[in-house]
Amino acid sequence: MVGGGEGAYIGGIHRFAARLDNHFDLIAGAFDVDAERGRDFASKNFIDRDRSYGDYVEMIAREQARGDRIDIVAICTPNHTHFPIAKAFLEAGFDVICEKPMTTTIEDAIALHELAQTTGRFLGITYTYSGYPMVHEARAMVARGDLGAVRVVQVEYPLEWMATGIELQGNQQAAWRTDPKKNGRGGSIGDIGTHAYHLAGFVTGLKAEAVAADLATFVEGRALDDNAHVMIRYEGGARGLLWSSQVAIGQSNGLRLRVFGEKASLIWHQEQPNELIFTRLFGAPETIKRGREDLTDGAGVRTRTPPGHPEGYIEAFTNLYSGFAAIVRARDEGRTVGPFGEGIPTSYDGLKGVAFVDAVVDSHERHNGGWLPLQFA
Numbered sequence: 001m002v003g004g005g006e007g008a009y010i011g012g013i014h015r016f017a018a019r020l021d022n023h024f025d026l027i028a029g030a031f032d033v034d035a036e037r038g039r040d041f042a043s044k045n046f047i048d049r050d051r052s053y054g055d056y057v058e059m060i061a062r063e064q065a066r067g068d069r070i071d072i073v074a075i076c077t078p079n080h081t082h083f084p085i086a087k088a089f090l091e092a093g094f095d096v097i098c099e100k101p102m103t104t105t106i107e108d109a110i111a112l113h114e115l116a117q118t119t120g121r122f123l124g125i126t127y128t129y130s131g132y133p134m135v136h137e138a139r140a141m142v143a144r145g146d147l148g149a150v151r152v153v154q155v156e157y158p159l160e161w162m163a164t165g166i167e168l169q170g171n172q173q174a175a176w177r178t179d180p181k182k183n184g185r186g187g188s189i190g191d192i193g194t195h196a197y198h199l200a201g202f203v204t205g206l207k208a209e210a211v212a213a214d215l216a217t218f219v220e221g222r223a224l225d226d227n228a229h230v231m232i233r234y235e236g237g238a239r240g241l242l243w244s245s246q247v248a249i250g251q252s253n254g255l256r257l258r259v260f261g262e263k264a265s266l267i268w269h270q271e272q273p274n275e276l277i278f279t280r281l282f283g284a285p286e287t288i289k290r291g292r293e294d295l296t297d298g299a300g301v302r303t304r305t306p307p308g309h310p311e312g313y314i315e316a317f318t319n320l321y322s323g324f325a326a327i328v329r330a331r332d333e334g335r336t337v338g339p340f341g342e343g344i345p346t347s348y349d350g351l352k353g354v355a356f357v358d359a360v361v362d363s364h365e366r367h368n369g370g371w372l373p374l375q376f377a
């Protein structure tokens, strides 16, 4: 692992997810921007002293020289470091799991995607929400035509945690997220809008063609947007509306997707992730629950406990990790990838996310909110 040290957020979730299905052990790392703090953290986490590194450059050099080198690295650092770290590991022949957004610029995203292709290494992106079983069920339902042709896609990701200027009060996570050099051009849209965008595309299977955006910064002095409304035109005529907000008081983690087709609609809410609400034209809403035997294989393989025993965020993240393992193992053993590898986000999904943020910010900043085509969809 690179990053994810003392006081960090997502690194701990990666560690749970990597271990839950027994596909991975954590055996080496450069856990912190501060080498000493990183080594302390490694020792608390029972990492061998000779595999606890001061930085990722040392980690690559020393791991490369070992017979038992790591198979894959998880990059859990702030956005601006993803590109140099992922590039260096790919070039050194390692597979990579990289946090979203994949890079802070479109140029870097294109370069990293191409590097993954030319090196033949795996580059997985942790779009967490595509790991949920009921998100896979929703995707399968749209694909088999349960909703008919999709007409309208509403996706929102409201959060309240940055409703005040906490970046000036010592909050580590907010500090780099509000610094354009570290976060990239898109504030809320880059941080959580990318999750919402990926989720909408993942479930509907629709390619987005163009965006028109209105961004706002409500907290005084903040350099990046903390609220974004984006209209999306999808292939085939479907229309989308995406809202990301870091100032939505009362919303802990309110990611919600609603898809309306010509025959039916469905709703998935991240805070009730074990359920899908499905409604046929003029029908009563039906609650479809995780764990039911008549669900599709995509949901079934990603389910561990029976209905009524809730599964959540850690299991969804685990499903991504188990998908990464399935893809890498299938490649190395010359087998076809099983159901766990299906729909796993890779470098092209990372590139699409960065292209989306770029077009959204351009629409707002340079085109007065006008329509812009998406370069990668």
Ligand code: NAI
Pocket (backbone or CB within 6 Å): 002, 003, 004, 005, 006, 007, 008, 009, 010, 011, 030, 031, 032, 033, 034, 055, 056, 076, 077, 078, 079, 081, 099, 100, 101, 126, 127, 128, 172, 173, 176, 191
């Ligand atoms: P954080 O600030 O809590 O942790 C960052 C960690 O990276 C710290 O331990 C820091 O010391 C370390 N670090 C920074 N530069 C480093 C370097 N050059 N070498 C080694 N370590 C370094 O940040 P947080 O919130 O955990 O976010 C990290 C990444 O994860 C971001 O890209 C963010 O967008 C993404 N993220 C993804 C989520 C998801 O649902 N997939 C949820 C939250 C964050």
